[in-house]
Amino acid sequence: MELLKVENLEVVYNDVVLVLKGLSLSAGQGRITALLGANGAGKSTTLKAISGLLEGEDGEITDGRVLLDGEPVQGLAPEKIVRRGVFQVMEGRRIFQDLSVEENLRCGAFTRPSREIAPGIEAVYGYFPRLKERRRQLAGYMSGGEQQMLAIGRALMAKPRLLLLDEPSLGLAPLLVEEIFEIVKKINQSAGVTILLVEQNARAALAIAEHGFIMENGRIVMDGPARELLSNPDVQEFYLGIGGSGEKRSYREVKHYRRRKRWLG
Amino acid sequence: MAYYLQLIIGGLVVGSIYSLVALGFVIIYKATKVVNFAQGELVMVGAYACFALTVQMQLPFLLAFLCTLVFSVILGLALERLVLRPMIGEPIISVIMVTIGLSSVLKSLVQLFWGTDIRVYPQVLPSEPVVIAGLPVAPVYIAAFALALTLFVIFTLFFKYSRLGIAMRATAYDQQAAQSMGVSIKNIFALSWCIATMVSSIGGIILGNINGINSQLGVLGLKVFPAVILGGLDSLLGAAVGGLFIGVLENVCDAGAKDLLGLSGFKEVAAFVFLVLILMVRPYGLFGTHEIERV
Numbered sequence A: 001m002e003l004l005k006v007e008n009l010e011v012v013y014n015d016v017v018l019v020l021k022g023l024s025l026s027a028g029q030g031r032i033t034a035l036l037g038a039n040g041a042g043k044s045t046t047l048k049a050i051s052g053l054l055e056g057e058d059g060e061i062t063d064g065r066v067l068l069d070g071e072p073v074q075g076l077a078p079e080k081i082v083r084r085g086v087f088q089v090m091e092g093r094r095i096f097q098d099l100s101v102e103e104n105l106r107c108g109a110f111t112r113p114s115r116e117i118a119p120g121i122e123a124v125y126g127y128f129p130r131l132k133e134r135r136r137q138l139a140g141y142m143s144g145g146e147q148q149m150l151a152i153g154r155a156l157m158a159k160p161r162l163l164l165l166d167e168p169s170l171g172l173a174p175l176l177v178e179e180i181f182e183i184v185k186k187i188n189q190s191a192g193v194t195i196l197l198v199e200q201n202a203r204a205a206l207a208i209a210e211h212g213f214i215m216e217n218g219r220i221v222m223d224g225p226a227r228e229l230l231s232n233p234d235v236q237e238f239y240l241g242i243g244g245s246g247e248k249r250s251y252r253e254v255k256h257y258r259r260r261k262r263w264l265g
Numbered sequence B: 001m002a003y004y005l006q007l008i009i010g011g012l013v014v015g016s017i018y019s020l021v022a023l024g025f026v027i028i029y030k031a032t033k034v035v036n037f038a039q040g041e042l043v044m045v046g047a048y049a050c051f052a053l054t055v056q057m058q059l060p061f062l063l064a065f066l067c068t069l070v071f072s073v074i075l076g077l078a079l080e081r082l083v084l085r086p087m088i089g090e091p092i093i094s095v096i097m098v099t100i101g102l103s104s105v106l107k108s109l110v111q112l113f114w115g116t117d118i119r120v121y122p123q124v125l126p127s128e129p130v131v132i133a134g135l136p137v138a139p140v141y142i143a144a145f146a147l148a149l150t151l152f153v154i155f156t157l158f159f160k161y162s163r164l165g166i167a168m169r170a171t172a173y174d175q176q177a178a179q180s181m182g183v184s185i186k187n188i189f190a191l192s193w194c195i196a197t198m199v200s201s202i203g204g205i206i207l208g209n210i211n212g213i214n215s216q217l218g219v220l221g222l223k224v225f226p227a228v229i230l231g232g233l234d235s236l237l238g239a240a241v242g243g244l245f246i247g248v249l250e251n252v253c254d255a256g257a258k259d260l261l262g263l264s265g266f267k268e269v270a271a272f273v274f275l276v277l278i279l280m281v282r283p284y285g286l287f288g289t290h291e292i293e294r295v
């Protein structure tokens, strides 16, 4: 069963820049789906198109549909989409730095009835005990990892059905990435939240996802079960940094891949 | 000495009105980043609305007071919807021009309906002074100060604990992130204009009970600038302290200049002289936030 279906989405910024060029993807109910791609491919744009946050950036959906449980939600105001159960954790965490940790969490529950707030906060502390120790602290003074935890915890306060995570590993040490991804997996399993995970760290993302989509230049160029993507030689070469001969390769060579355009065919 | 103490008390009372107006100004600035040059005119409109209700329509004062509050909420909503919202996304200077235009329009409307004469409210509180610590103080002063204080306590609690109050602070920090929580930015903007017109109206009503009112009342809005810049543009506590301080400063400097230098009229400039001094020392005000610099 697909909770989210995106069909032939086209997004234009400032009336001229076409960033998504007929993108289609789907996210299965209760599953983790990864969306991978190079810088500037349009991953964040895809998430913002789903959550309605394009509105504030002079971006517009010019074609295609976003279906949540079969119902179109494209073009709705972001606050309406949040009330439908879609919550985006934006790239760069975007926590409210001059609010305390607990006030940030309360903000996450903006659309929920008051009686859910206290148990919600406790549940978040269950996933992220470190936040509890810092509950009264100004969020701006927390470390990057703690801020990411707060950003995810804040999202949980909204009790979303679909959680859109934009690069949760950004700027975190490998050990912390692992910790955070484990918690994401736990959230998915224990709360049954459907997750669409955008990542640069393809290996970490595919390790917890059931299904993956790879996008390039505003389109999906490949998709499949995470296990298959992990063993696919092209994916290994360009997203996991393992060259054909087994040696490490860098992202710089993505350009070289673009010239070949093997998947666009 | 007693003379100066009286001046300080008078300064605190007028200062508490500045504080209210500054509060309105800061709320709008924080939430919408609009510098509202019509804040003083909102005070004037509130004062005249209450005047019309008590004197011209003969309503009991308390009822007139409540009706004025309702009126100012509606006015705030209307201004936000019809004047400010179309300006969203326009350059800041255009928005400032619009608020300056708004102040002229409001002033002309008041002159149109009530002329330019000084109007006085009927006496609501007894005029017999109460003696506090050996000093006679007019009951209206005490009421004015208490009312302003109460409002500040209410708003402090509102911003600290209520869902909407926290959402307003969140919006002030990062609009798009607040939107991603399901906060409607339009509603927050409308709410901040409502609060701002309401507290300004209350300031106007208090002023009407202390002095007479006339169509130049809006000039008071200018006093808000030293008050908020002293307190930091985005701090409620700063607005409160700044307002009180400016009120006292004006009175004391005025008398001081008269006694010591034989100068009169220092009252009008004292606040602005002080403003320049403060900006030289602490450009973000006494209570304003420095940005938290870390990513």
Ligand SMILES: Nc1ncnc2c1ncn2[C@@H]1O[C@H](COP(=O)(O)OP(=O)(O)OP(=O)(O)O)[C@@H](O)[C@H]1O
Residues within 6 Å of the ligand: A013, A014, A017, A019, A037, A038, A039, A040, A041, A042, A043, A044, A045, A046, A057, A058, A059, A091, A200
């Ligand atoms: N607000 C905007 N206005 C104009 N162009 C934009 C805007 N936001 C993004 N773009 C452009 O759209 C393209 C896709 O951007 P997007 O942020 O979706 O990429 P991304 O895949 O998330 O990249 P990254 O991995 O670097 O975060 C980029 O070329 C970018 O310059």
Ligand SMILES: [Mg+2]
Residues within 6 Å of the ligand: A043, A044, A045, A091, A166
């Ligand atoms: Mg991105």
